Amino acid sequence: MPRSVYVNGSYLPAQYASVHYEDRGYQFADGVYEVILVRQSAIVDKSPHLDRLERSLKELSISMPMGRMSLEAVINETRRRNNVDEGFIYIQVTRGVAPRDHTFPSVPIPSLIISAKRRAWPSIDSKPKGGSAMLARDERWARCDIKSVGLLPNVLAKERAKKSGAVEAIMVRDDGRVTEGGSSNVWIVDDDGVLHTHPLGPEILGGVTRGVIKELAEKAQISVIEEAFDRKALLEAREIFVTSATSFVKPILAIDGAQIGDGVVGPVTSRIFSLYNAHTLAI
Numbered sequence: 001m002p003r004s005v006y007v008n009g010s011y012l013p014a015q016y017a018s019v020h021y022e023d024r025g026y027q028f029a030d031g032v033y034e035v036i037l038v039r040q041s042a043i044v045d046k047s048p049h050l051d052r053l054e055r056s057l058k059e060l061s062i063s064m065p066m067g068r069m070s071l072e073a074v075i076n077e078t079r080r081r082n083n084v085d086e087g088f089i090y091i092q093v094t095r096g097v098a099p100r101d102h103t104f105p106s107v108p109i110p111s112l113i114i115s116a117k118r119r120a121w122p123s124i125d126s127k128p129k130g131g132s133a134m135l136a137r138d139e140r141w142a143r144c145d146i147k148s149v150g151l152l153p154n155v156l157a158k159e160r161a162k163k164s165g166a167v168e169a170i171m172v173r174d175d176g177r178v179t180e181g182g183s184s185n186v187w188i189v190d191d192d193g194v195l196h197t198h199p200l201g202p203e204i205l206g207g208v209t210r211g212v213i214k215e216l217a218e219k220a221q222i223s224v225i226e227e228a229f230d231r232k233a234l235l236e237a238r239e240i241f242v243t244s245a246t247s248f249v250k251p252i253l254a255i256d257g258a259q260i261g262d263g264v265v266g267p268v269t270s271r272i273f274s275l276y277n278a279h280t281l282a283i
């Protein structure tokens, strides 16, 4: 449990860190969030995460609860108070507290919560461990590019995946297109060693890890094609991996019981894992 959670201006012991029953995040999922990796006490890829937070808020007409510099100071202080050198930061901003009414309050005061938790990340020489995934119907809304706290379809799909022993639910639209994971972006490697991932747009969250990996891959002469692929291409891929701030680069070795490629972590996935791991360690 975190020792200290920032809640609307105060650092509170975790057991007292609670929100009002009429917070709109609680009643309407009227809010957004970010999850940011911490390594060696550094906030990894802080700028693109805070850019995305600002964008999500703008898309929902929620104002930033404080200026960017102040927000960075609170993030750092929350990290420091919880002694998190390896772990992650969780930031949540909602439209705030108001008597329950679907329409916006006339003078909204956004709520801001920031917590920091310890978690061990892979060491520099560690190898990625694979897992299996499950296919799930993509039943989400039409603005998946907004990092909204409204995650019910993701929650249900990931729970079904967990029950079946899978590490991720991979979302497939009714037209057969693969969009992303329940909490990650999905990548496939084709027979030519080229990476494919869904293009940015309202159907997926523009993952910060996705953006970093695209750059790292291209620098390493690994081609990246941002084009939608279907279920068949997914199941016939040489390699599959999913990415996010918390799943890092996670190889997927089987889907719904069917083996992917050779059923072991492939060379392109291993390379991307190492490049990303080094990036998080600022090596």
Ligand code: PDD
Binding pocket: 035, 154, 180, 181, 182, 183, 184, 185, 204, 205, 206, 207, 208, 209, 210, 243, 244, 245, 246, 247
């Ligand atoms: N989720 N797609 C979805 C639906 C996600 O929820 C996430 C991240 C990603 C990857 O984004 P990023 O690379 O910026 O972490 C893609 C976070 C980790 C979560 O909900 O816990």
